[in-house]
Amino acid sequence: MPVLEARQVVRRFGKVTVLRGVDFVLHAGEVHALAGANGSGKSTLVRILSGALRPSEGTVVVGGAPVRLRSPHDGLHLGIATVPQELPLVPSLSIAENLFLGALPRRRGVVTWRELRRRALDALRSVDPEGRLAPDRPVAELDLADRQLVAIARALLHGARVLLFDEPTSALPGPAANRLLELIRLLRSEGRAIALVSQRLDDITAVADRVSVLRDGCMVAELPGDQARAATLAELMVGHPVHAHHTPVRTRGAGELLSVEDLDPAGRGIPISFGVRPGELLGLAGLPGSGVDELLASLAGRRKAAAGRIRLAGRDLTGLGVVRRARLGVAYVSGDRRREGIVPNATVAENLTLALTSRASLRPLRRASLVERVAGVLRDLDVKPNDPTALAGTLSGGNQQKLVVGRWLLAGARLWLLADPTRGVDVHARADIHRLLRHQVAEGGAAVMTSSELAELLEVCDRILVVHRGALVAEVDPAQTSEHDLLALVGGAEPARERSQ
Amino acid sequence: MSLPDTARQDLVGPTHPTPTETPRSGLRHHLRRGHQHVRGYLGALLALAVLVVVLVATEPTFLTTGNLKNVLVTNSSLFIVSVGMTFVLLSAGFDLSVGAIMAGAEEVLYLLLHAGVPAPLAIVVVLLGGFLLGAGLNGLLIGVAGLNFFVVTLGSMTLLYGVVDVVTNGASQTISSSVLAHLGNGTVLGVPAPVVVLVVVIVLGGLVLRWTPYGRAVYATGGNREAARLAGIRVPLVVMSVYGIAGLCAALAGVVEAGRLASATPTAGSSIALISGAAVLLGGTSLFGGVGGLTGTVVGVLVIAVLGNAVNLLGVSNFWQDVVTGAVLLGAILLDRLQKRGQPSGH
Numbered sequence: 001m002p003v004l005e006a007r008q009v010v011r012r013f014g015k016v017t018v019l020r021g022v023d024f025v026l027h028a029g030e031v032h033a034l035a036g037a038n039g040s041g042k043s044t045l046v047r048i049l050s051g052a053l054r055p056s057e058g059t060v061v062v063g064g065a066p067v068r069l070r071s072p073h074d075g076l077h078l079g080i081a082t083v084p085q086e087l088p089l090v091p092s093l094s095i096a097e098n099l100f101l102g103a104l105p106r107r108r109g110v111v112t113w114r115e116l117r118r119r120a121l122d123a124l125r126s127v128d129p130e131g132r133l134a135p136d137r138p139v140a141e142l143d144l145a146d147r148q149l150v151a152i153a154r155a156l157l158h159g160a161r162v163l164l165f166d167e168p169t170s171a172l173p174g175p176a177a178n179r180l181l182e183l184i185r186l187l188r189s190e191g192r193a194i195a196l197v198s199q200r201l202d203d204i205t206a207v208a209d210r211v212s213v214l215r216d217g218c219m220v221a222e223l224p225g226d227q228a229r230a231a232t233l234a235e236l237m238v239g240h241p242v243h244a245h246h247t248p249v250r251t252r253g254a255g256e257l258l259s260v261e262d263l264d265p266a267g268r269g270i271p272i273s274f275g276v277r278p279g280e281l282l283g284l285a286g287l288p289g290s291g292v293d294e295l296l297a298s299l300a301g302r303r304k305a306a307a308g309r310i311r312l313a314g315r316d317l318t319g320l321g322v323v324r325r326a327r328l329g330v331a332y333v334s335g336d337r338r339r340e341g342i343v344p345n346a347t348v349a350e351n352l353t354l355a356l357t358s359r360a361s362l363r364p365l366r367r368a369s370l371v372e373r374v375a376g377v378l379r380d381l382d383v384k385p386n387d388p389t390a391l392a393g394t395l396s397g398g399n400q401q402k403l404v405v406g407r408w409l410l411a412g413a414r415l416w417l418l419a420d421p422t423r424g425v426d427v428h429a430r431a432d433i434h435r436l437l438r439h440q441v442a443e444g445g446a447a448v449m450t451s452s453e454l455a456e457l458l459e460v461c462d463r464i465l466v467v468h469r470g471a472l473v474a475e476v477d478p479a480q481t482s483e484h485d486l487l488a489l490v491g492g493a494e495p496a497r498e499r500s501q
Numbered sequence: 502m503s504l505p506d507t508a509r510q511d512l513v514g515p516t517h518p519t520p521t522e523t524p525r526s527g528l529r530h531h532l533r534r535g536h537q538h539v540r541g542y543l544g545a546l547l548a549l550a551v552l553v554v555v556l557v558a559t560e561p562t563f564l565t566t567g568n569l570k571n572v573l574v575t576n577s578s579l580f581i582v583s584v585g586m587t588f589v590l591l592s593a594g595f596d597l598s599v600g601a602i603m604a605g606a607e608e609v610l611y612l613l614l615h616a617g618v619p620a621p622l623a624i625v626v627v628l629l630g631g632f633l634l635g636a637g638l639n640g641l642l643i644g645v646a647g648l649n650f651f652v653v654t655l656g657s658m659t660l661l662y663g664v665v666d667v668v669t670n671g672a673s674q675t676i677s678s679s680v681l682a683h684l685g686n687g688t689v690l691g692v693p694a695p696v697v698v699l700v701v702v703i704v705l706g707g708l709v710l711r712w713t714p715y716g717r718a719v720y721a722t723g724g725n726r727e728a729a730r731l732a733g734i735r736v737p738l739v740v741m742s743v744y745g746i747a748g749l750c751a752a753l754a755g756v757v758e759a760g761r762l763a764s765a766t767p768t769a770g771s772s773i774a775l776i777s778g779a780a781v782l783l784g785g786t787s788l789f790g791g792v793g794g795l796t797g798t799v800v801g802v803l804v805i806a807v808l809g810n811a812v813n814l815l816g817v818s819n820f821w822q823d824v825v826t827g828a829v830l831l832g833a834i835l836l837d838r839l840q841k842r843g844q845p846s847g848h
Contacts, residue, residue, distance in 0.1 A: 072731070088731045090724035092791035101721055102732035104714045111712050
């Protein structure tokens with residue numbers, strides 16, 4: 001009998017249906033992986049199984065009996081624990097206290113620290129057989145992998161027979177990810193049931209006994225683990241056949257605007273080298289945690305790389321911070337515009353001239369010409385409302401993002417660094433921003449861009465580099481690549497280099 | 502007679518020593534924990550040491566029993582208020598209203614005594630009132646209604662001082678009660694009564710924070726509210742209670758102060774919230790909650806107290822005390838940041 005089951009589960013959020021009658025069965029002693037692209041409904045299903053969400057229709061069945069889970073607490077009482085991406089730990093407290101948070105051992109109302117320590121050592125043994133984790137260490141000192149171990153140990157303490165892992169390896173470096181997979185195998189051998197949600201297809205193929213694939217809220221396939229290959233899964237996730245075609249990463253050449261030499265953005269010890277020529281729009285594709293975000297951040301000077309050099313038209317940028325780089329014409333445009341883009345309580349005109357203001361020193365800005373240029377940018381970008389005095393915070397997301405782009409247009413950026421620049425932006429604004437970027441690049445600039453949607457990279461970029469576990473693993477030509485190829489590559493499929501013609 | 506299970510285990514020791522480390526004995530284990538903690542108030546400890554060395558060398562009167570007693574007695578209300586403040590800061594809050602609660606407590610105490618209520622009963626009523634005011638006004642608005650602690654306690658501070666002024670018309674009242682006079686100026690076995698009170702409060706507070714599940718819940722709430730909630734800790738109650746404790750401590754400080762000065766002053770405690778906040782921060786407790794403790798707070802208060810004493814002994818203007826206190830606070834926080842930069846990951 002399955003230990004946990006979803007039967008014909010439907011979940012709607014308002015008018016949007018995220019799950020359309022999904023079945024999911026989990027047996028003791030197996031790892032059942034759940035694959036699916038962004039927005040396929042994976043996380044929603046996991047949250048329903050854990051009790052964090054209730055299904056609109058259908059039932060969750062635990063040990064053969066239908067249950068109504070009202071909270072993760074209810075789930076935990078029935079032995080179902082989640083290991084979420086955001087681990088619920090208190091960093092300032094010790095490992096031992098975190099393990100027994102809310103249920104500290106006590107005698108006559110007094111915490112028995114010795115007993116706590118002993119129990120913690122016991123509890124840690126299952127996840128950390130070598131005894132690396134001393135119970136007294138504050139969780140703040142642990143890296144993400146060790147924090148995960150603490151969270152898993154806590155779930156086991158609560159008697160969890162079912163563990164739901166939500167993207168457990170996405171932010172882990174390779175060796176730590178492998179150790180976690182090893183632990184998952186161990187938990188399976190103890191007879192626990194494990195659901196594994198992951199975008200890392202190589203992790204799924206490495207550990208899963210069964211793989212289910214969700215697409216647009218429907219379960220489209222279920223295959224045995226030994227038949228699940230990354231390419232097959234990518235195909236099922238997108239729904240089309242795969243035609244892989246990629247070339248090795250081109251190394252640097254002459255006449256580059258941006259050259260990156262042996263850069264190690266996150267201190268993983270993996271050097272990255274590539275170049276961007278004037279007139280080129282380069283895409284960086286990778287899953288969250290692959291190192292793609294760190295790479296872009298170190299190009300922008302927002303984080304200090306552990307090693308390597310960055311040059312802009314021959315000038316060494318490596319030691320410069322974000323402000324100096326911005327003044328040299330490096331534009332950073334983030335999809336998180338509320339935090340990193342606009343000043344909501346300032347006007348449209350003030351937002352557009354922000355990058356100019358920063359280098360104007362005490363010389364007054366010449367008003368008349370500025371007004372003209374602001375009006376020009378508003379027209380070019382088709383900002384609505386076309387009103388320089390409107391408050392930026394009152395504009396739609398797409399128009400706010402146009403302001404951020406327009407700001408660098410006015411400031412005369414040479415190198416554009418774009419971190420998921422059209423996140424949550426409507427199609428028209430997105431098209432306007434793409435058009436403008438193409439235009440800027442054609443004028444002799446260059447751009448490096450990431451996106452949460454691979455289709456966007458394929459649509460606008462001249463060339464795409466694939467980042468997987470901190471390394472550049474492939475270079476693809478968007479004209480000859482489909483979304484599923486790219487999906488398989490970012491998920492860790494072995495690049496089939498230089499296929500024979 | 503049989504021992505409880507846990508006690509027996511304590512006697513025979515743990516059953517599975519791990520290869521890499523053998524479990525330490527309780528005492529050494531706690532010393533190590535304590536040692537880790539010292540880092541948080543190292544700066545304050547250094548400042549205190551320098552101060553004491555300089556004073557011992559230059560001012561013969563510093564190291565006399567009379568002077569040391571005086572340092573503790575004049576700062577007894579700061580000590581007591583800072584204990585409550587430590588609870589609040591550990592829970593990731595701040596209480597600006599402690600001074601106003603202190604003034605209110607003095608006033609209510611005066612009114613009750615004036616109306617003929619016996620002093621012990623009046624004291625109990627005032628302490629209870631302080632707790633209820635803290636928990637029921639500040640705590641309810643912050644912990645349950647979810648309002649910002651700064652705004653709430655700024656509001657309740659203004660409100661309470663206003664009420665006190667309305668009632669007293671801004672005038673101080675003389676309190677004549679033998680019980681209070683004894684509490685303020687008497688001695689127990691040669692130790693001034695206010696010192697006894699402050700030691701009891703510190704020890705009690707320290708025990709609660711360190712040894713009770715409630716105390717650990719305060720740390721957890723400040724360290725990561727959501728994790729605490731998910732672990733089954735009733736976060737709103739914890740938040741209410743810490744403001745209750747801050748109110749209780751402030752009321753107690755008011756009682757001691759009223760006894761010491763034999764009067765109820767409407768402007769009592771007007772700067773104590775910020776000074777005790779500075780003392781707690783000096784003592785290594787984080788403004789963002791979850792980190793710190795009462796040992797550090799004691800060091801922090803001592804720094805401020807000895808500084809004040811030094812200013813007196815050296816005959817410098819009192820205003821210099823604030824200048825130096827502020828500089829020490831900034832220096833200690835800077836030192837803390839520099840130390841943390843050297844640590845591996847985590848913050």
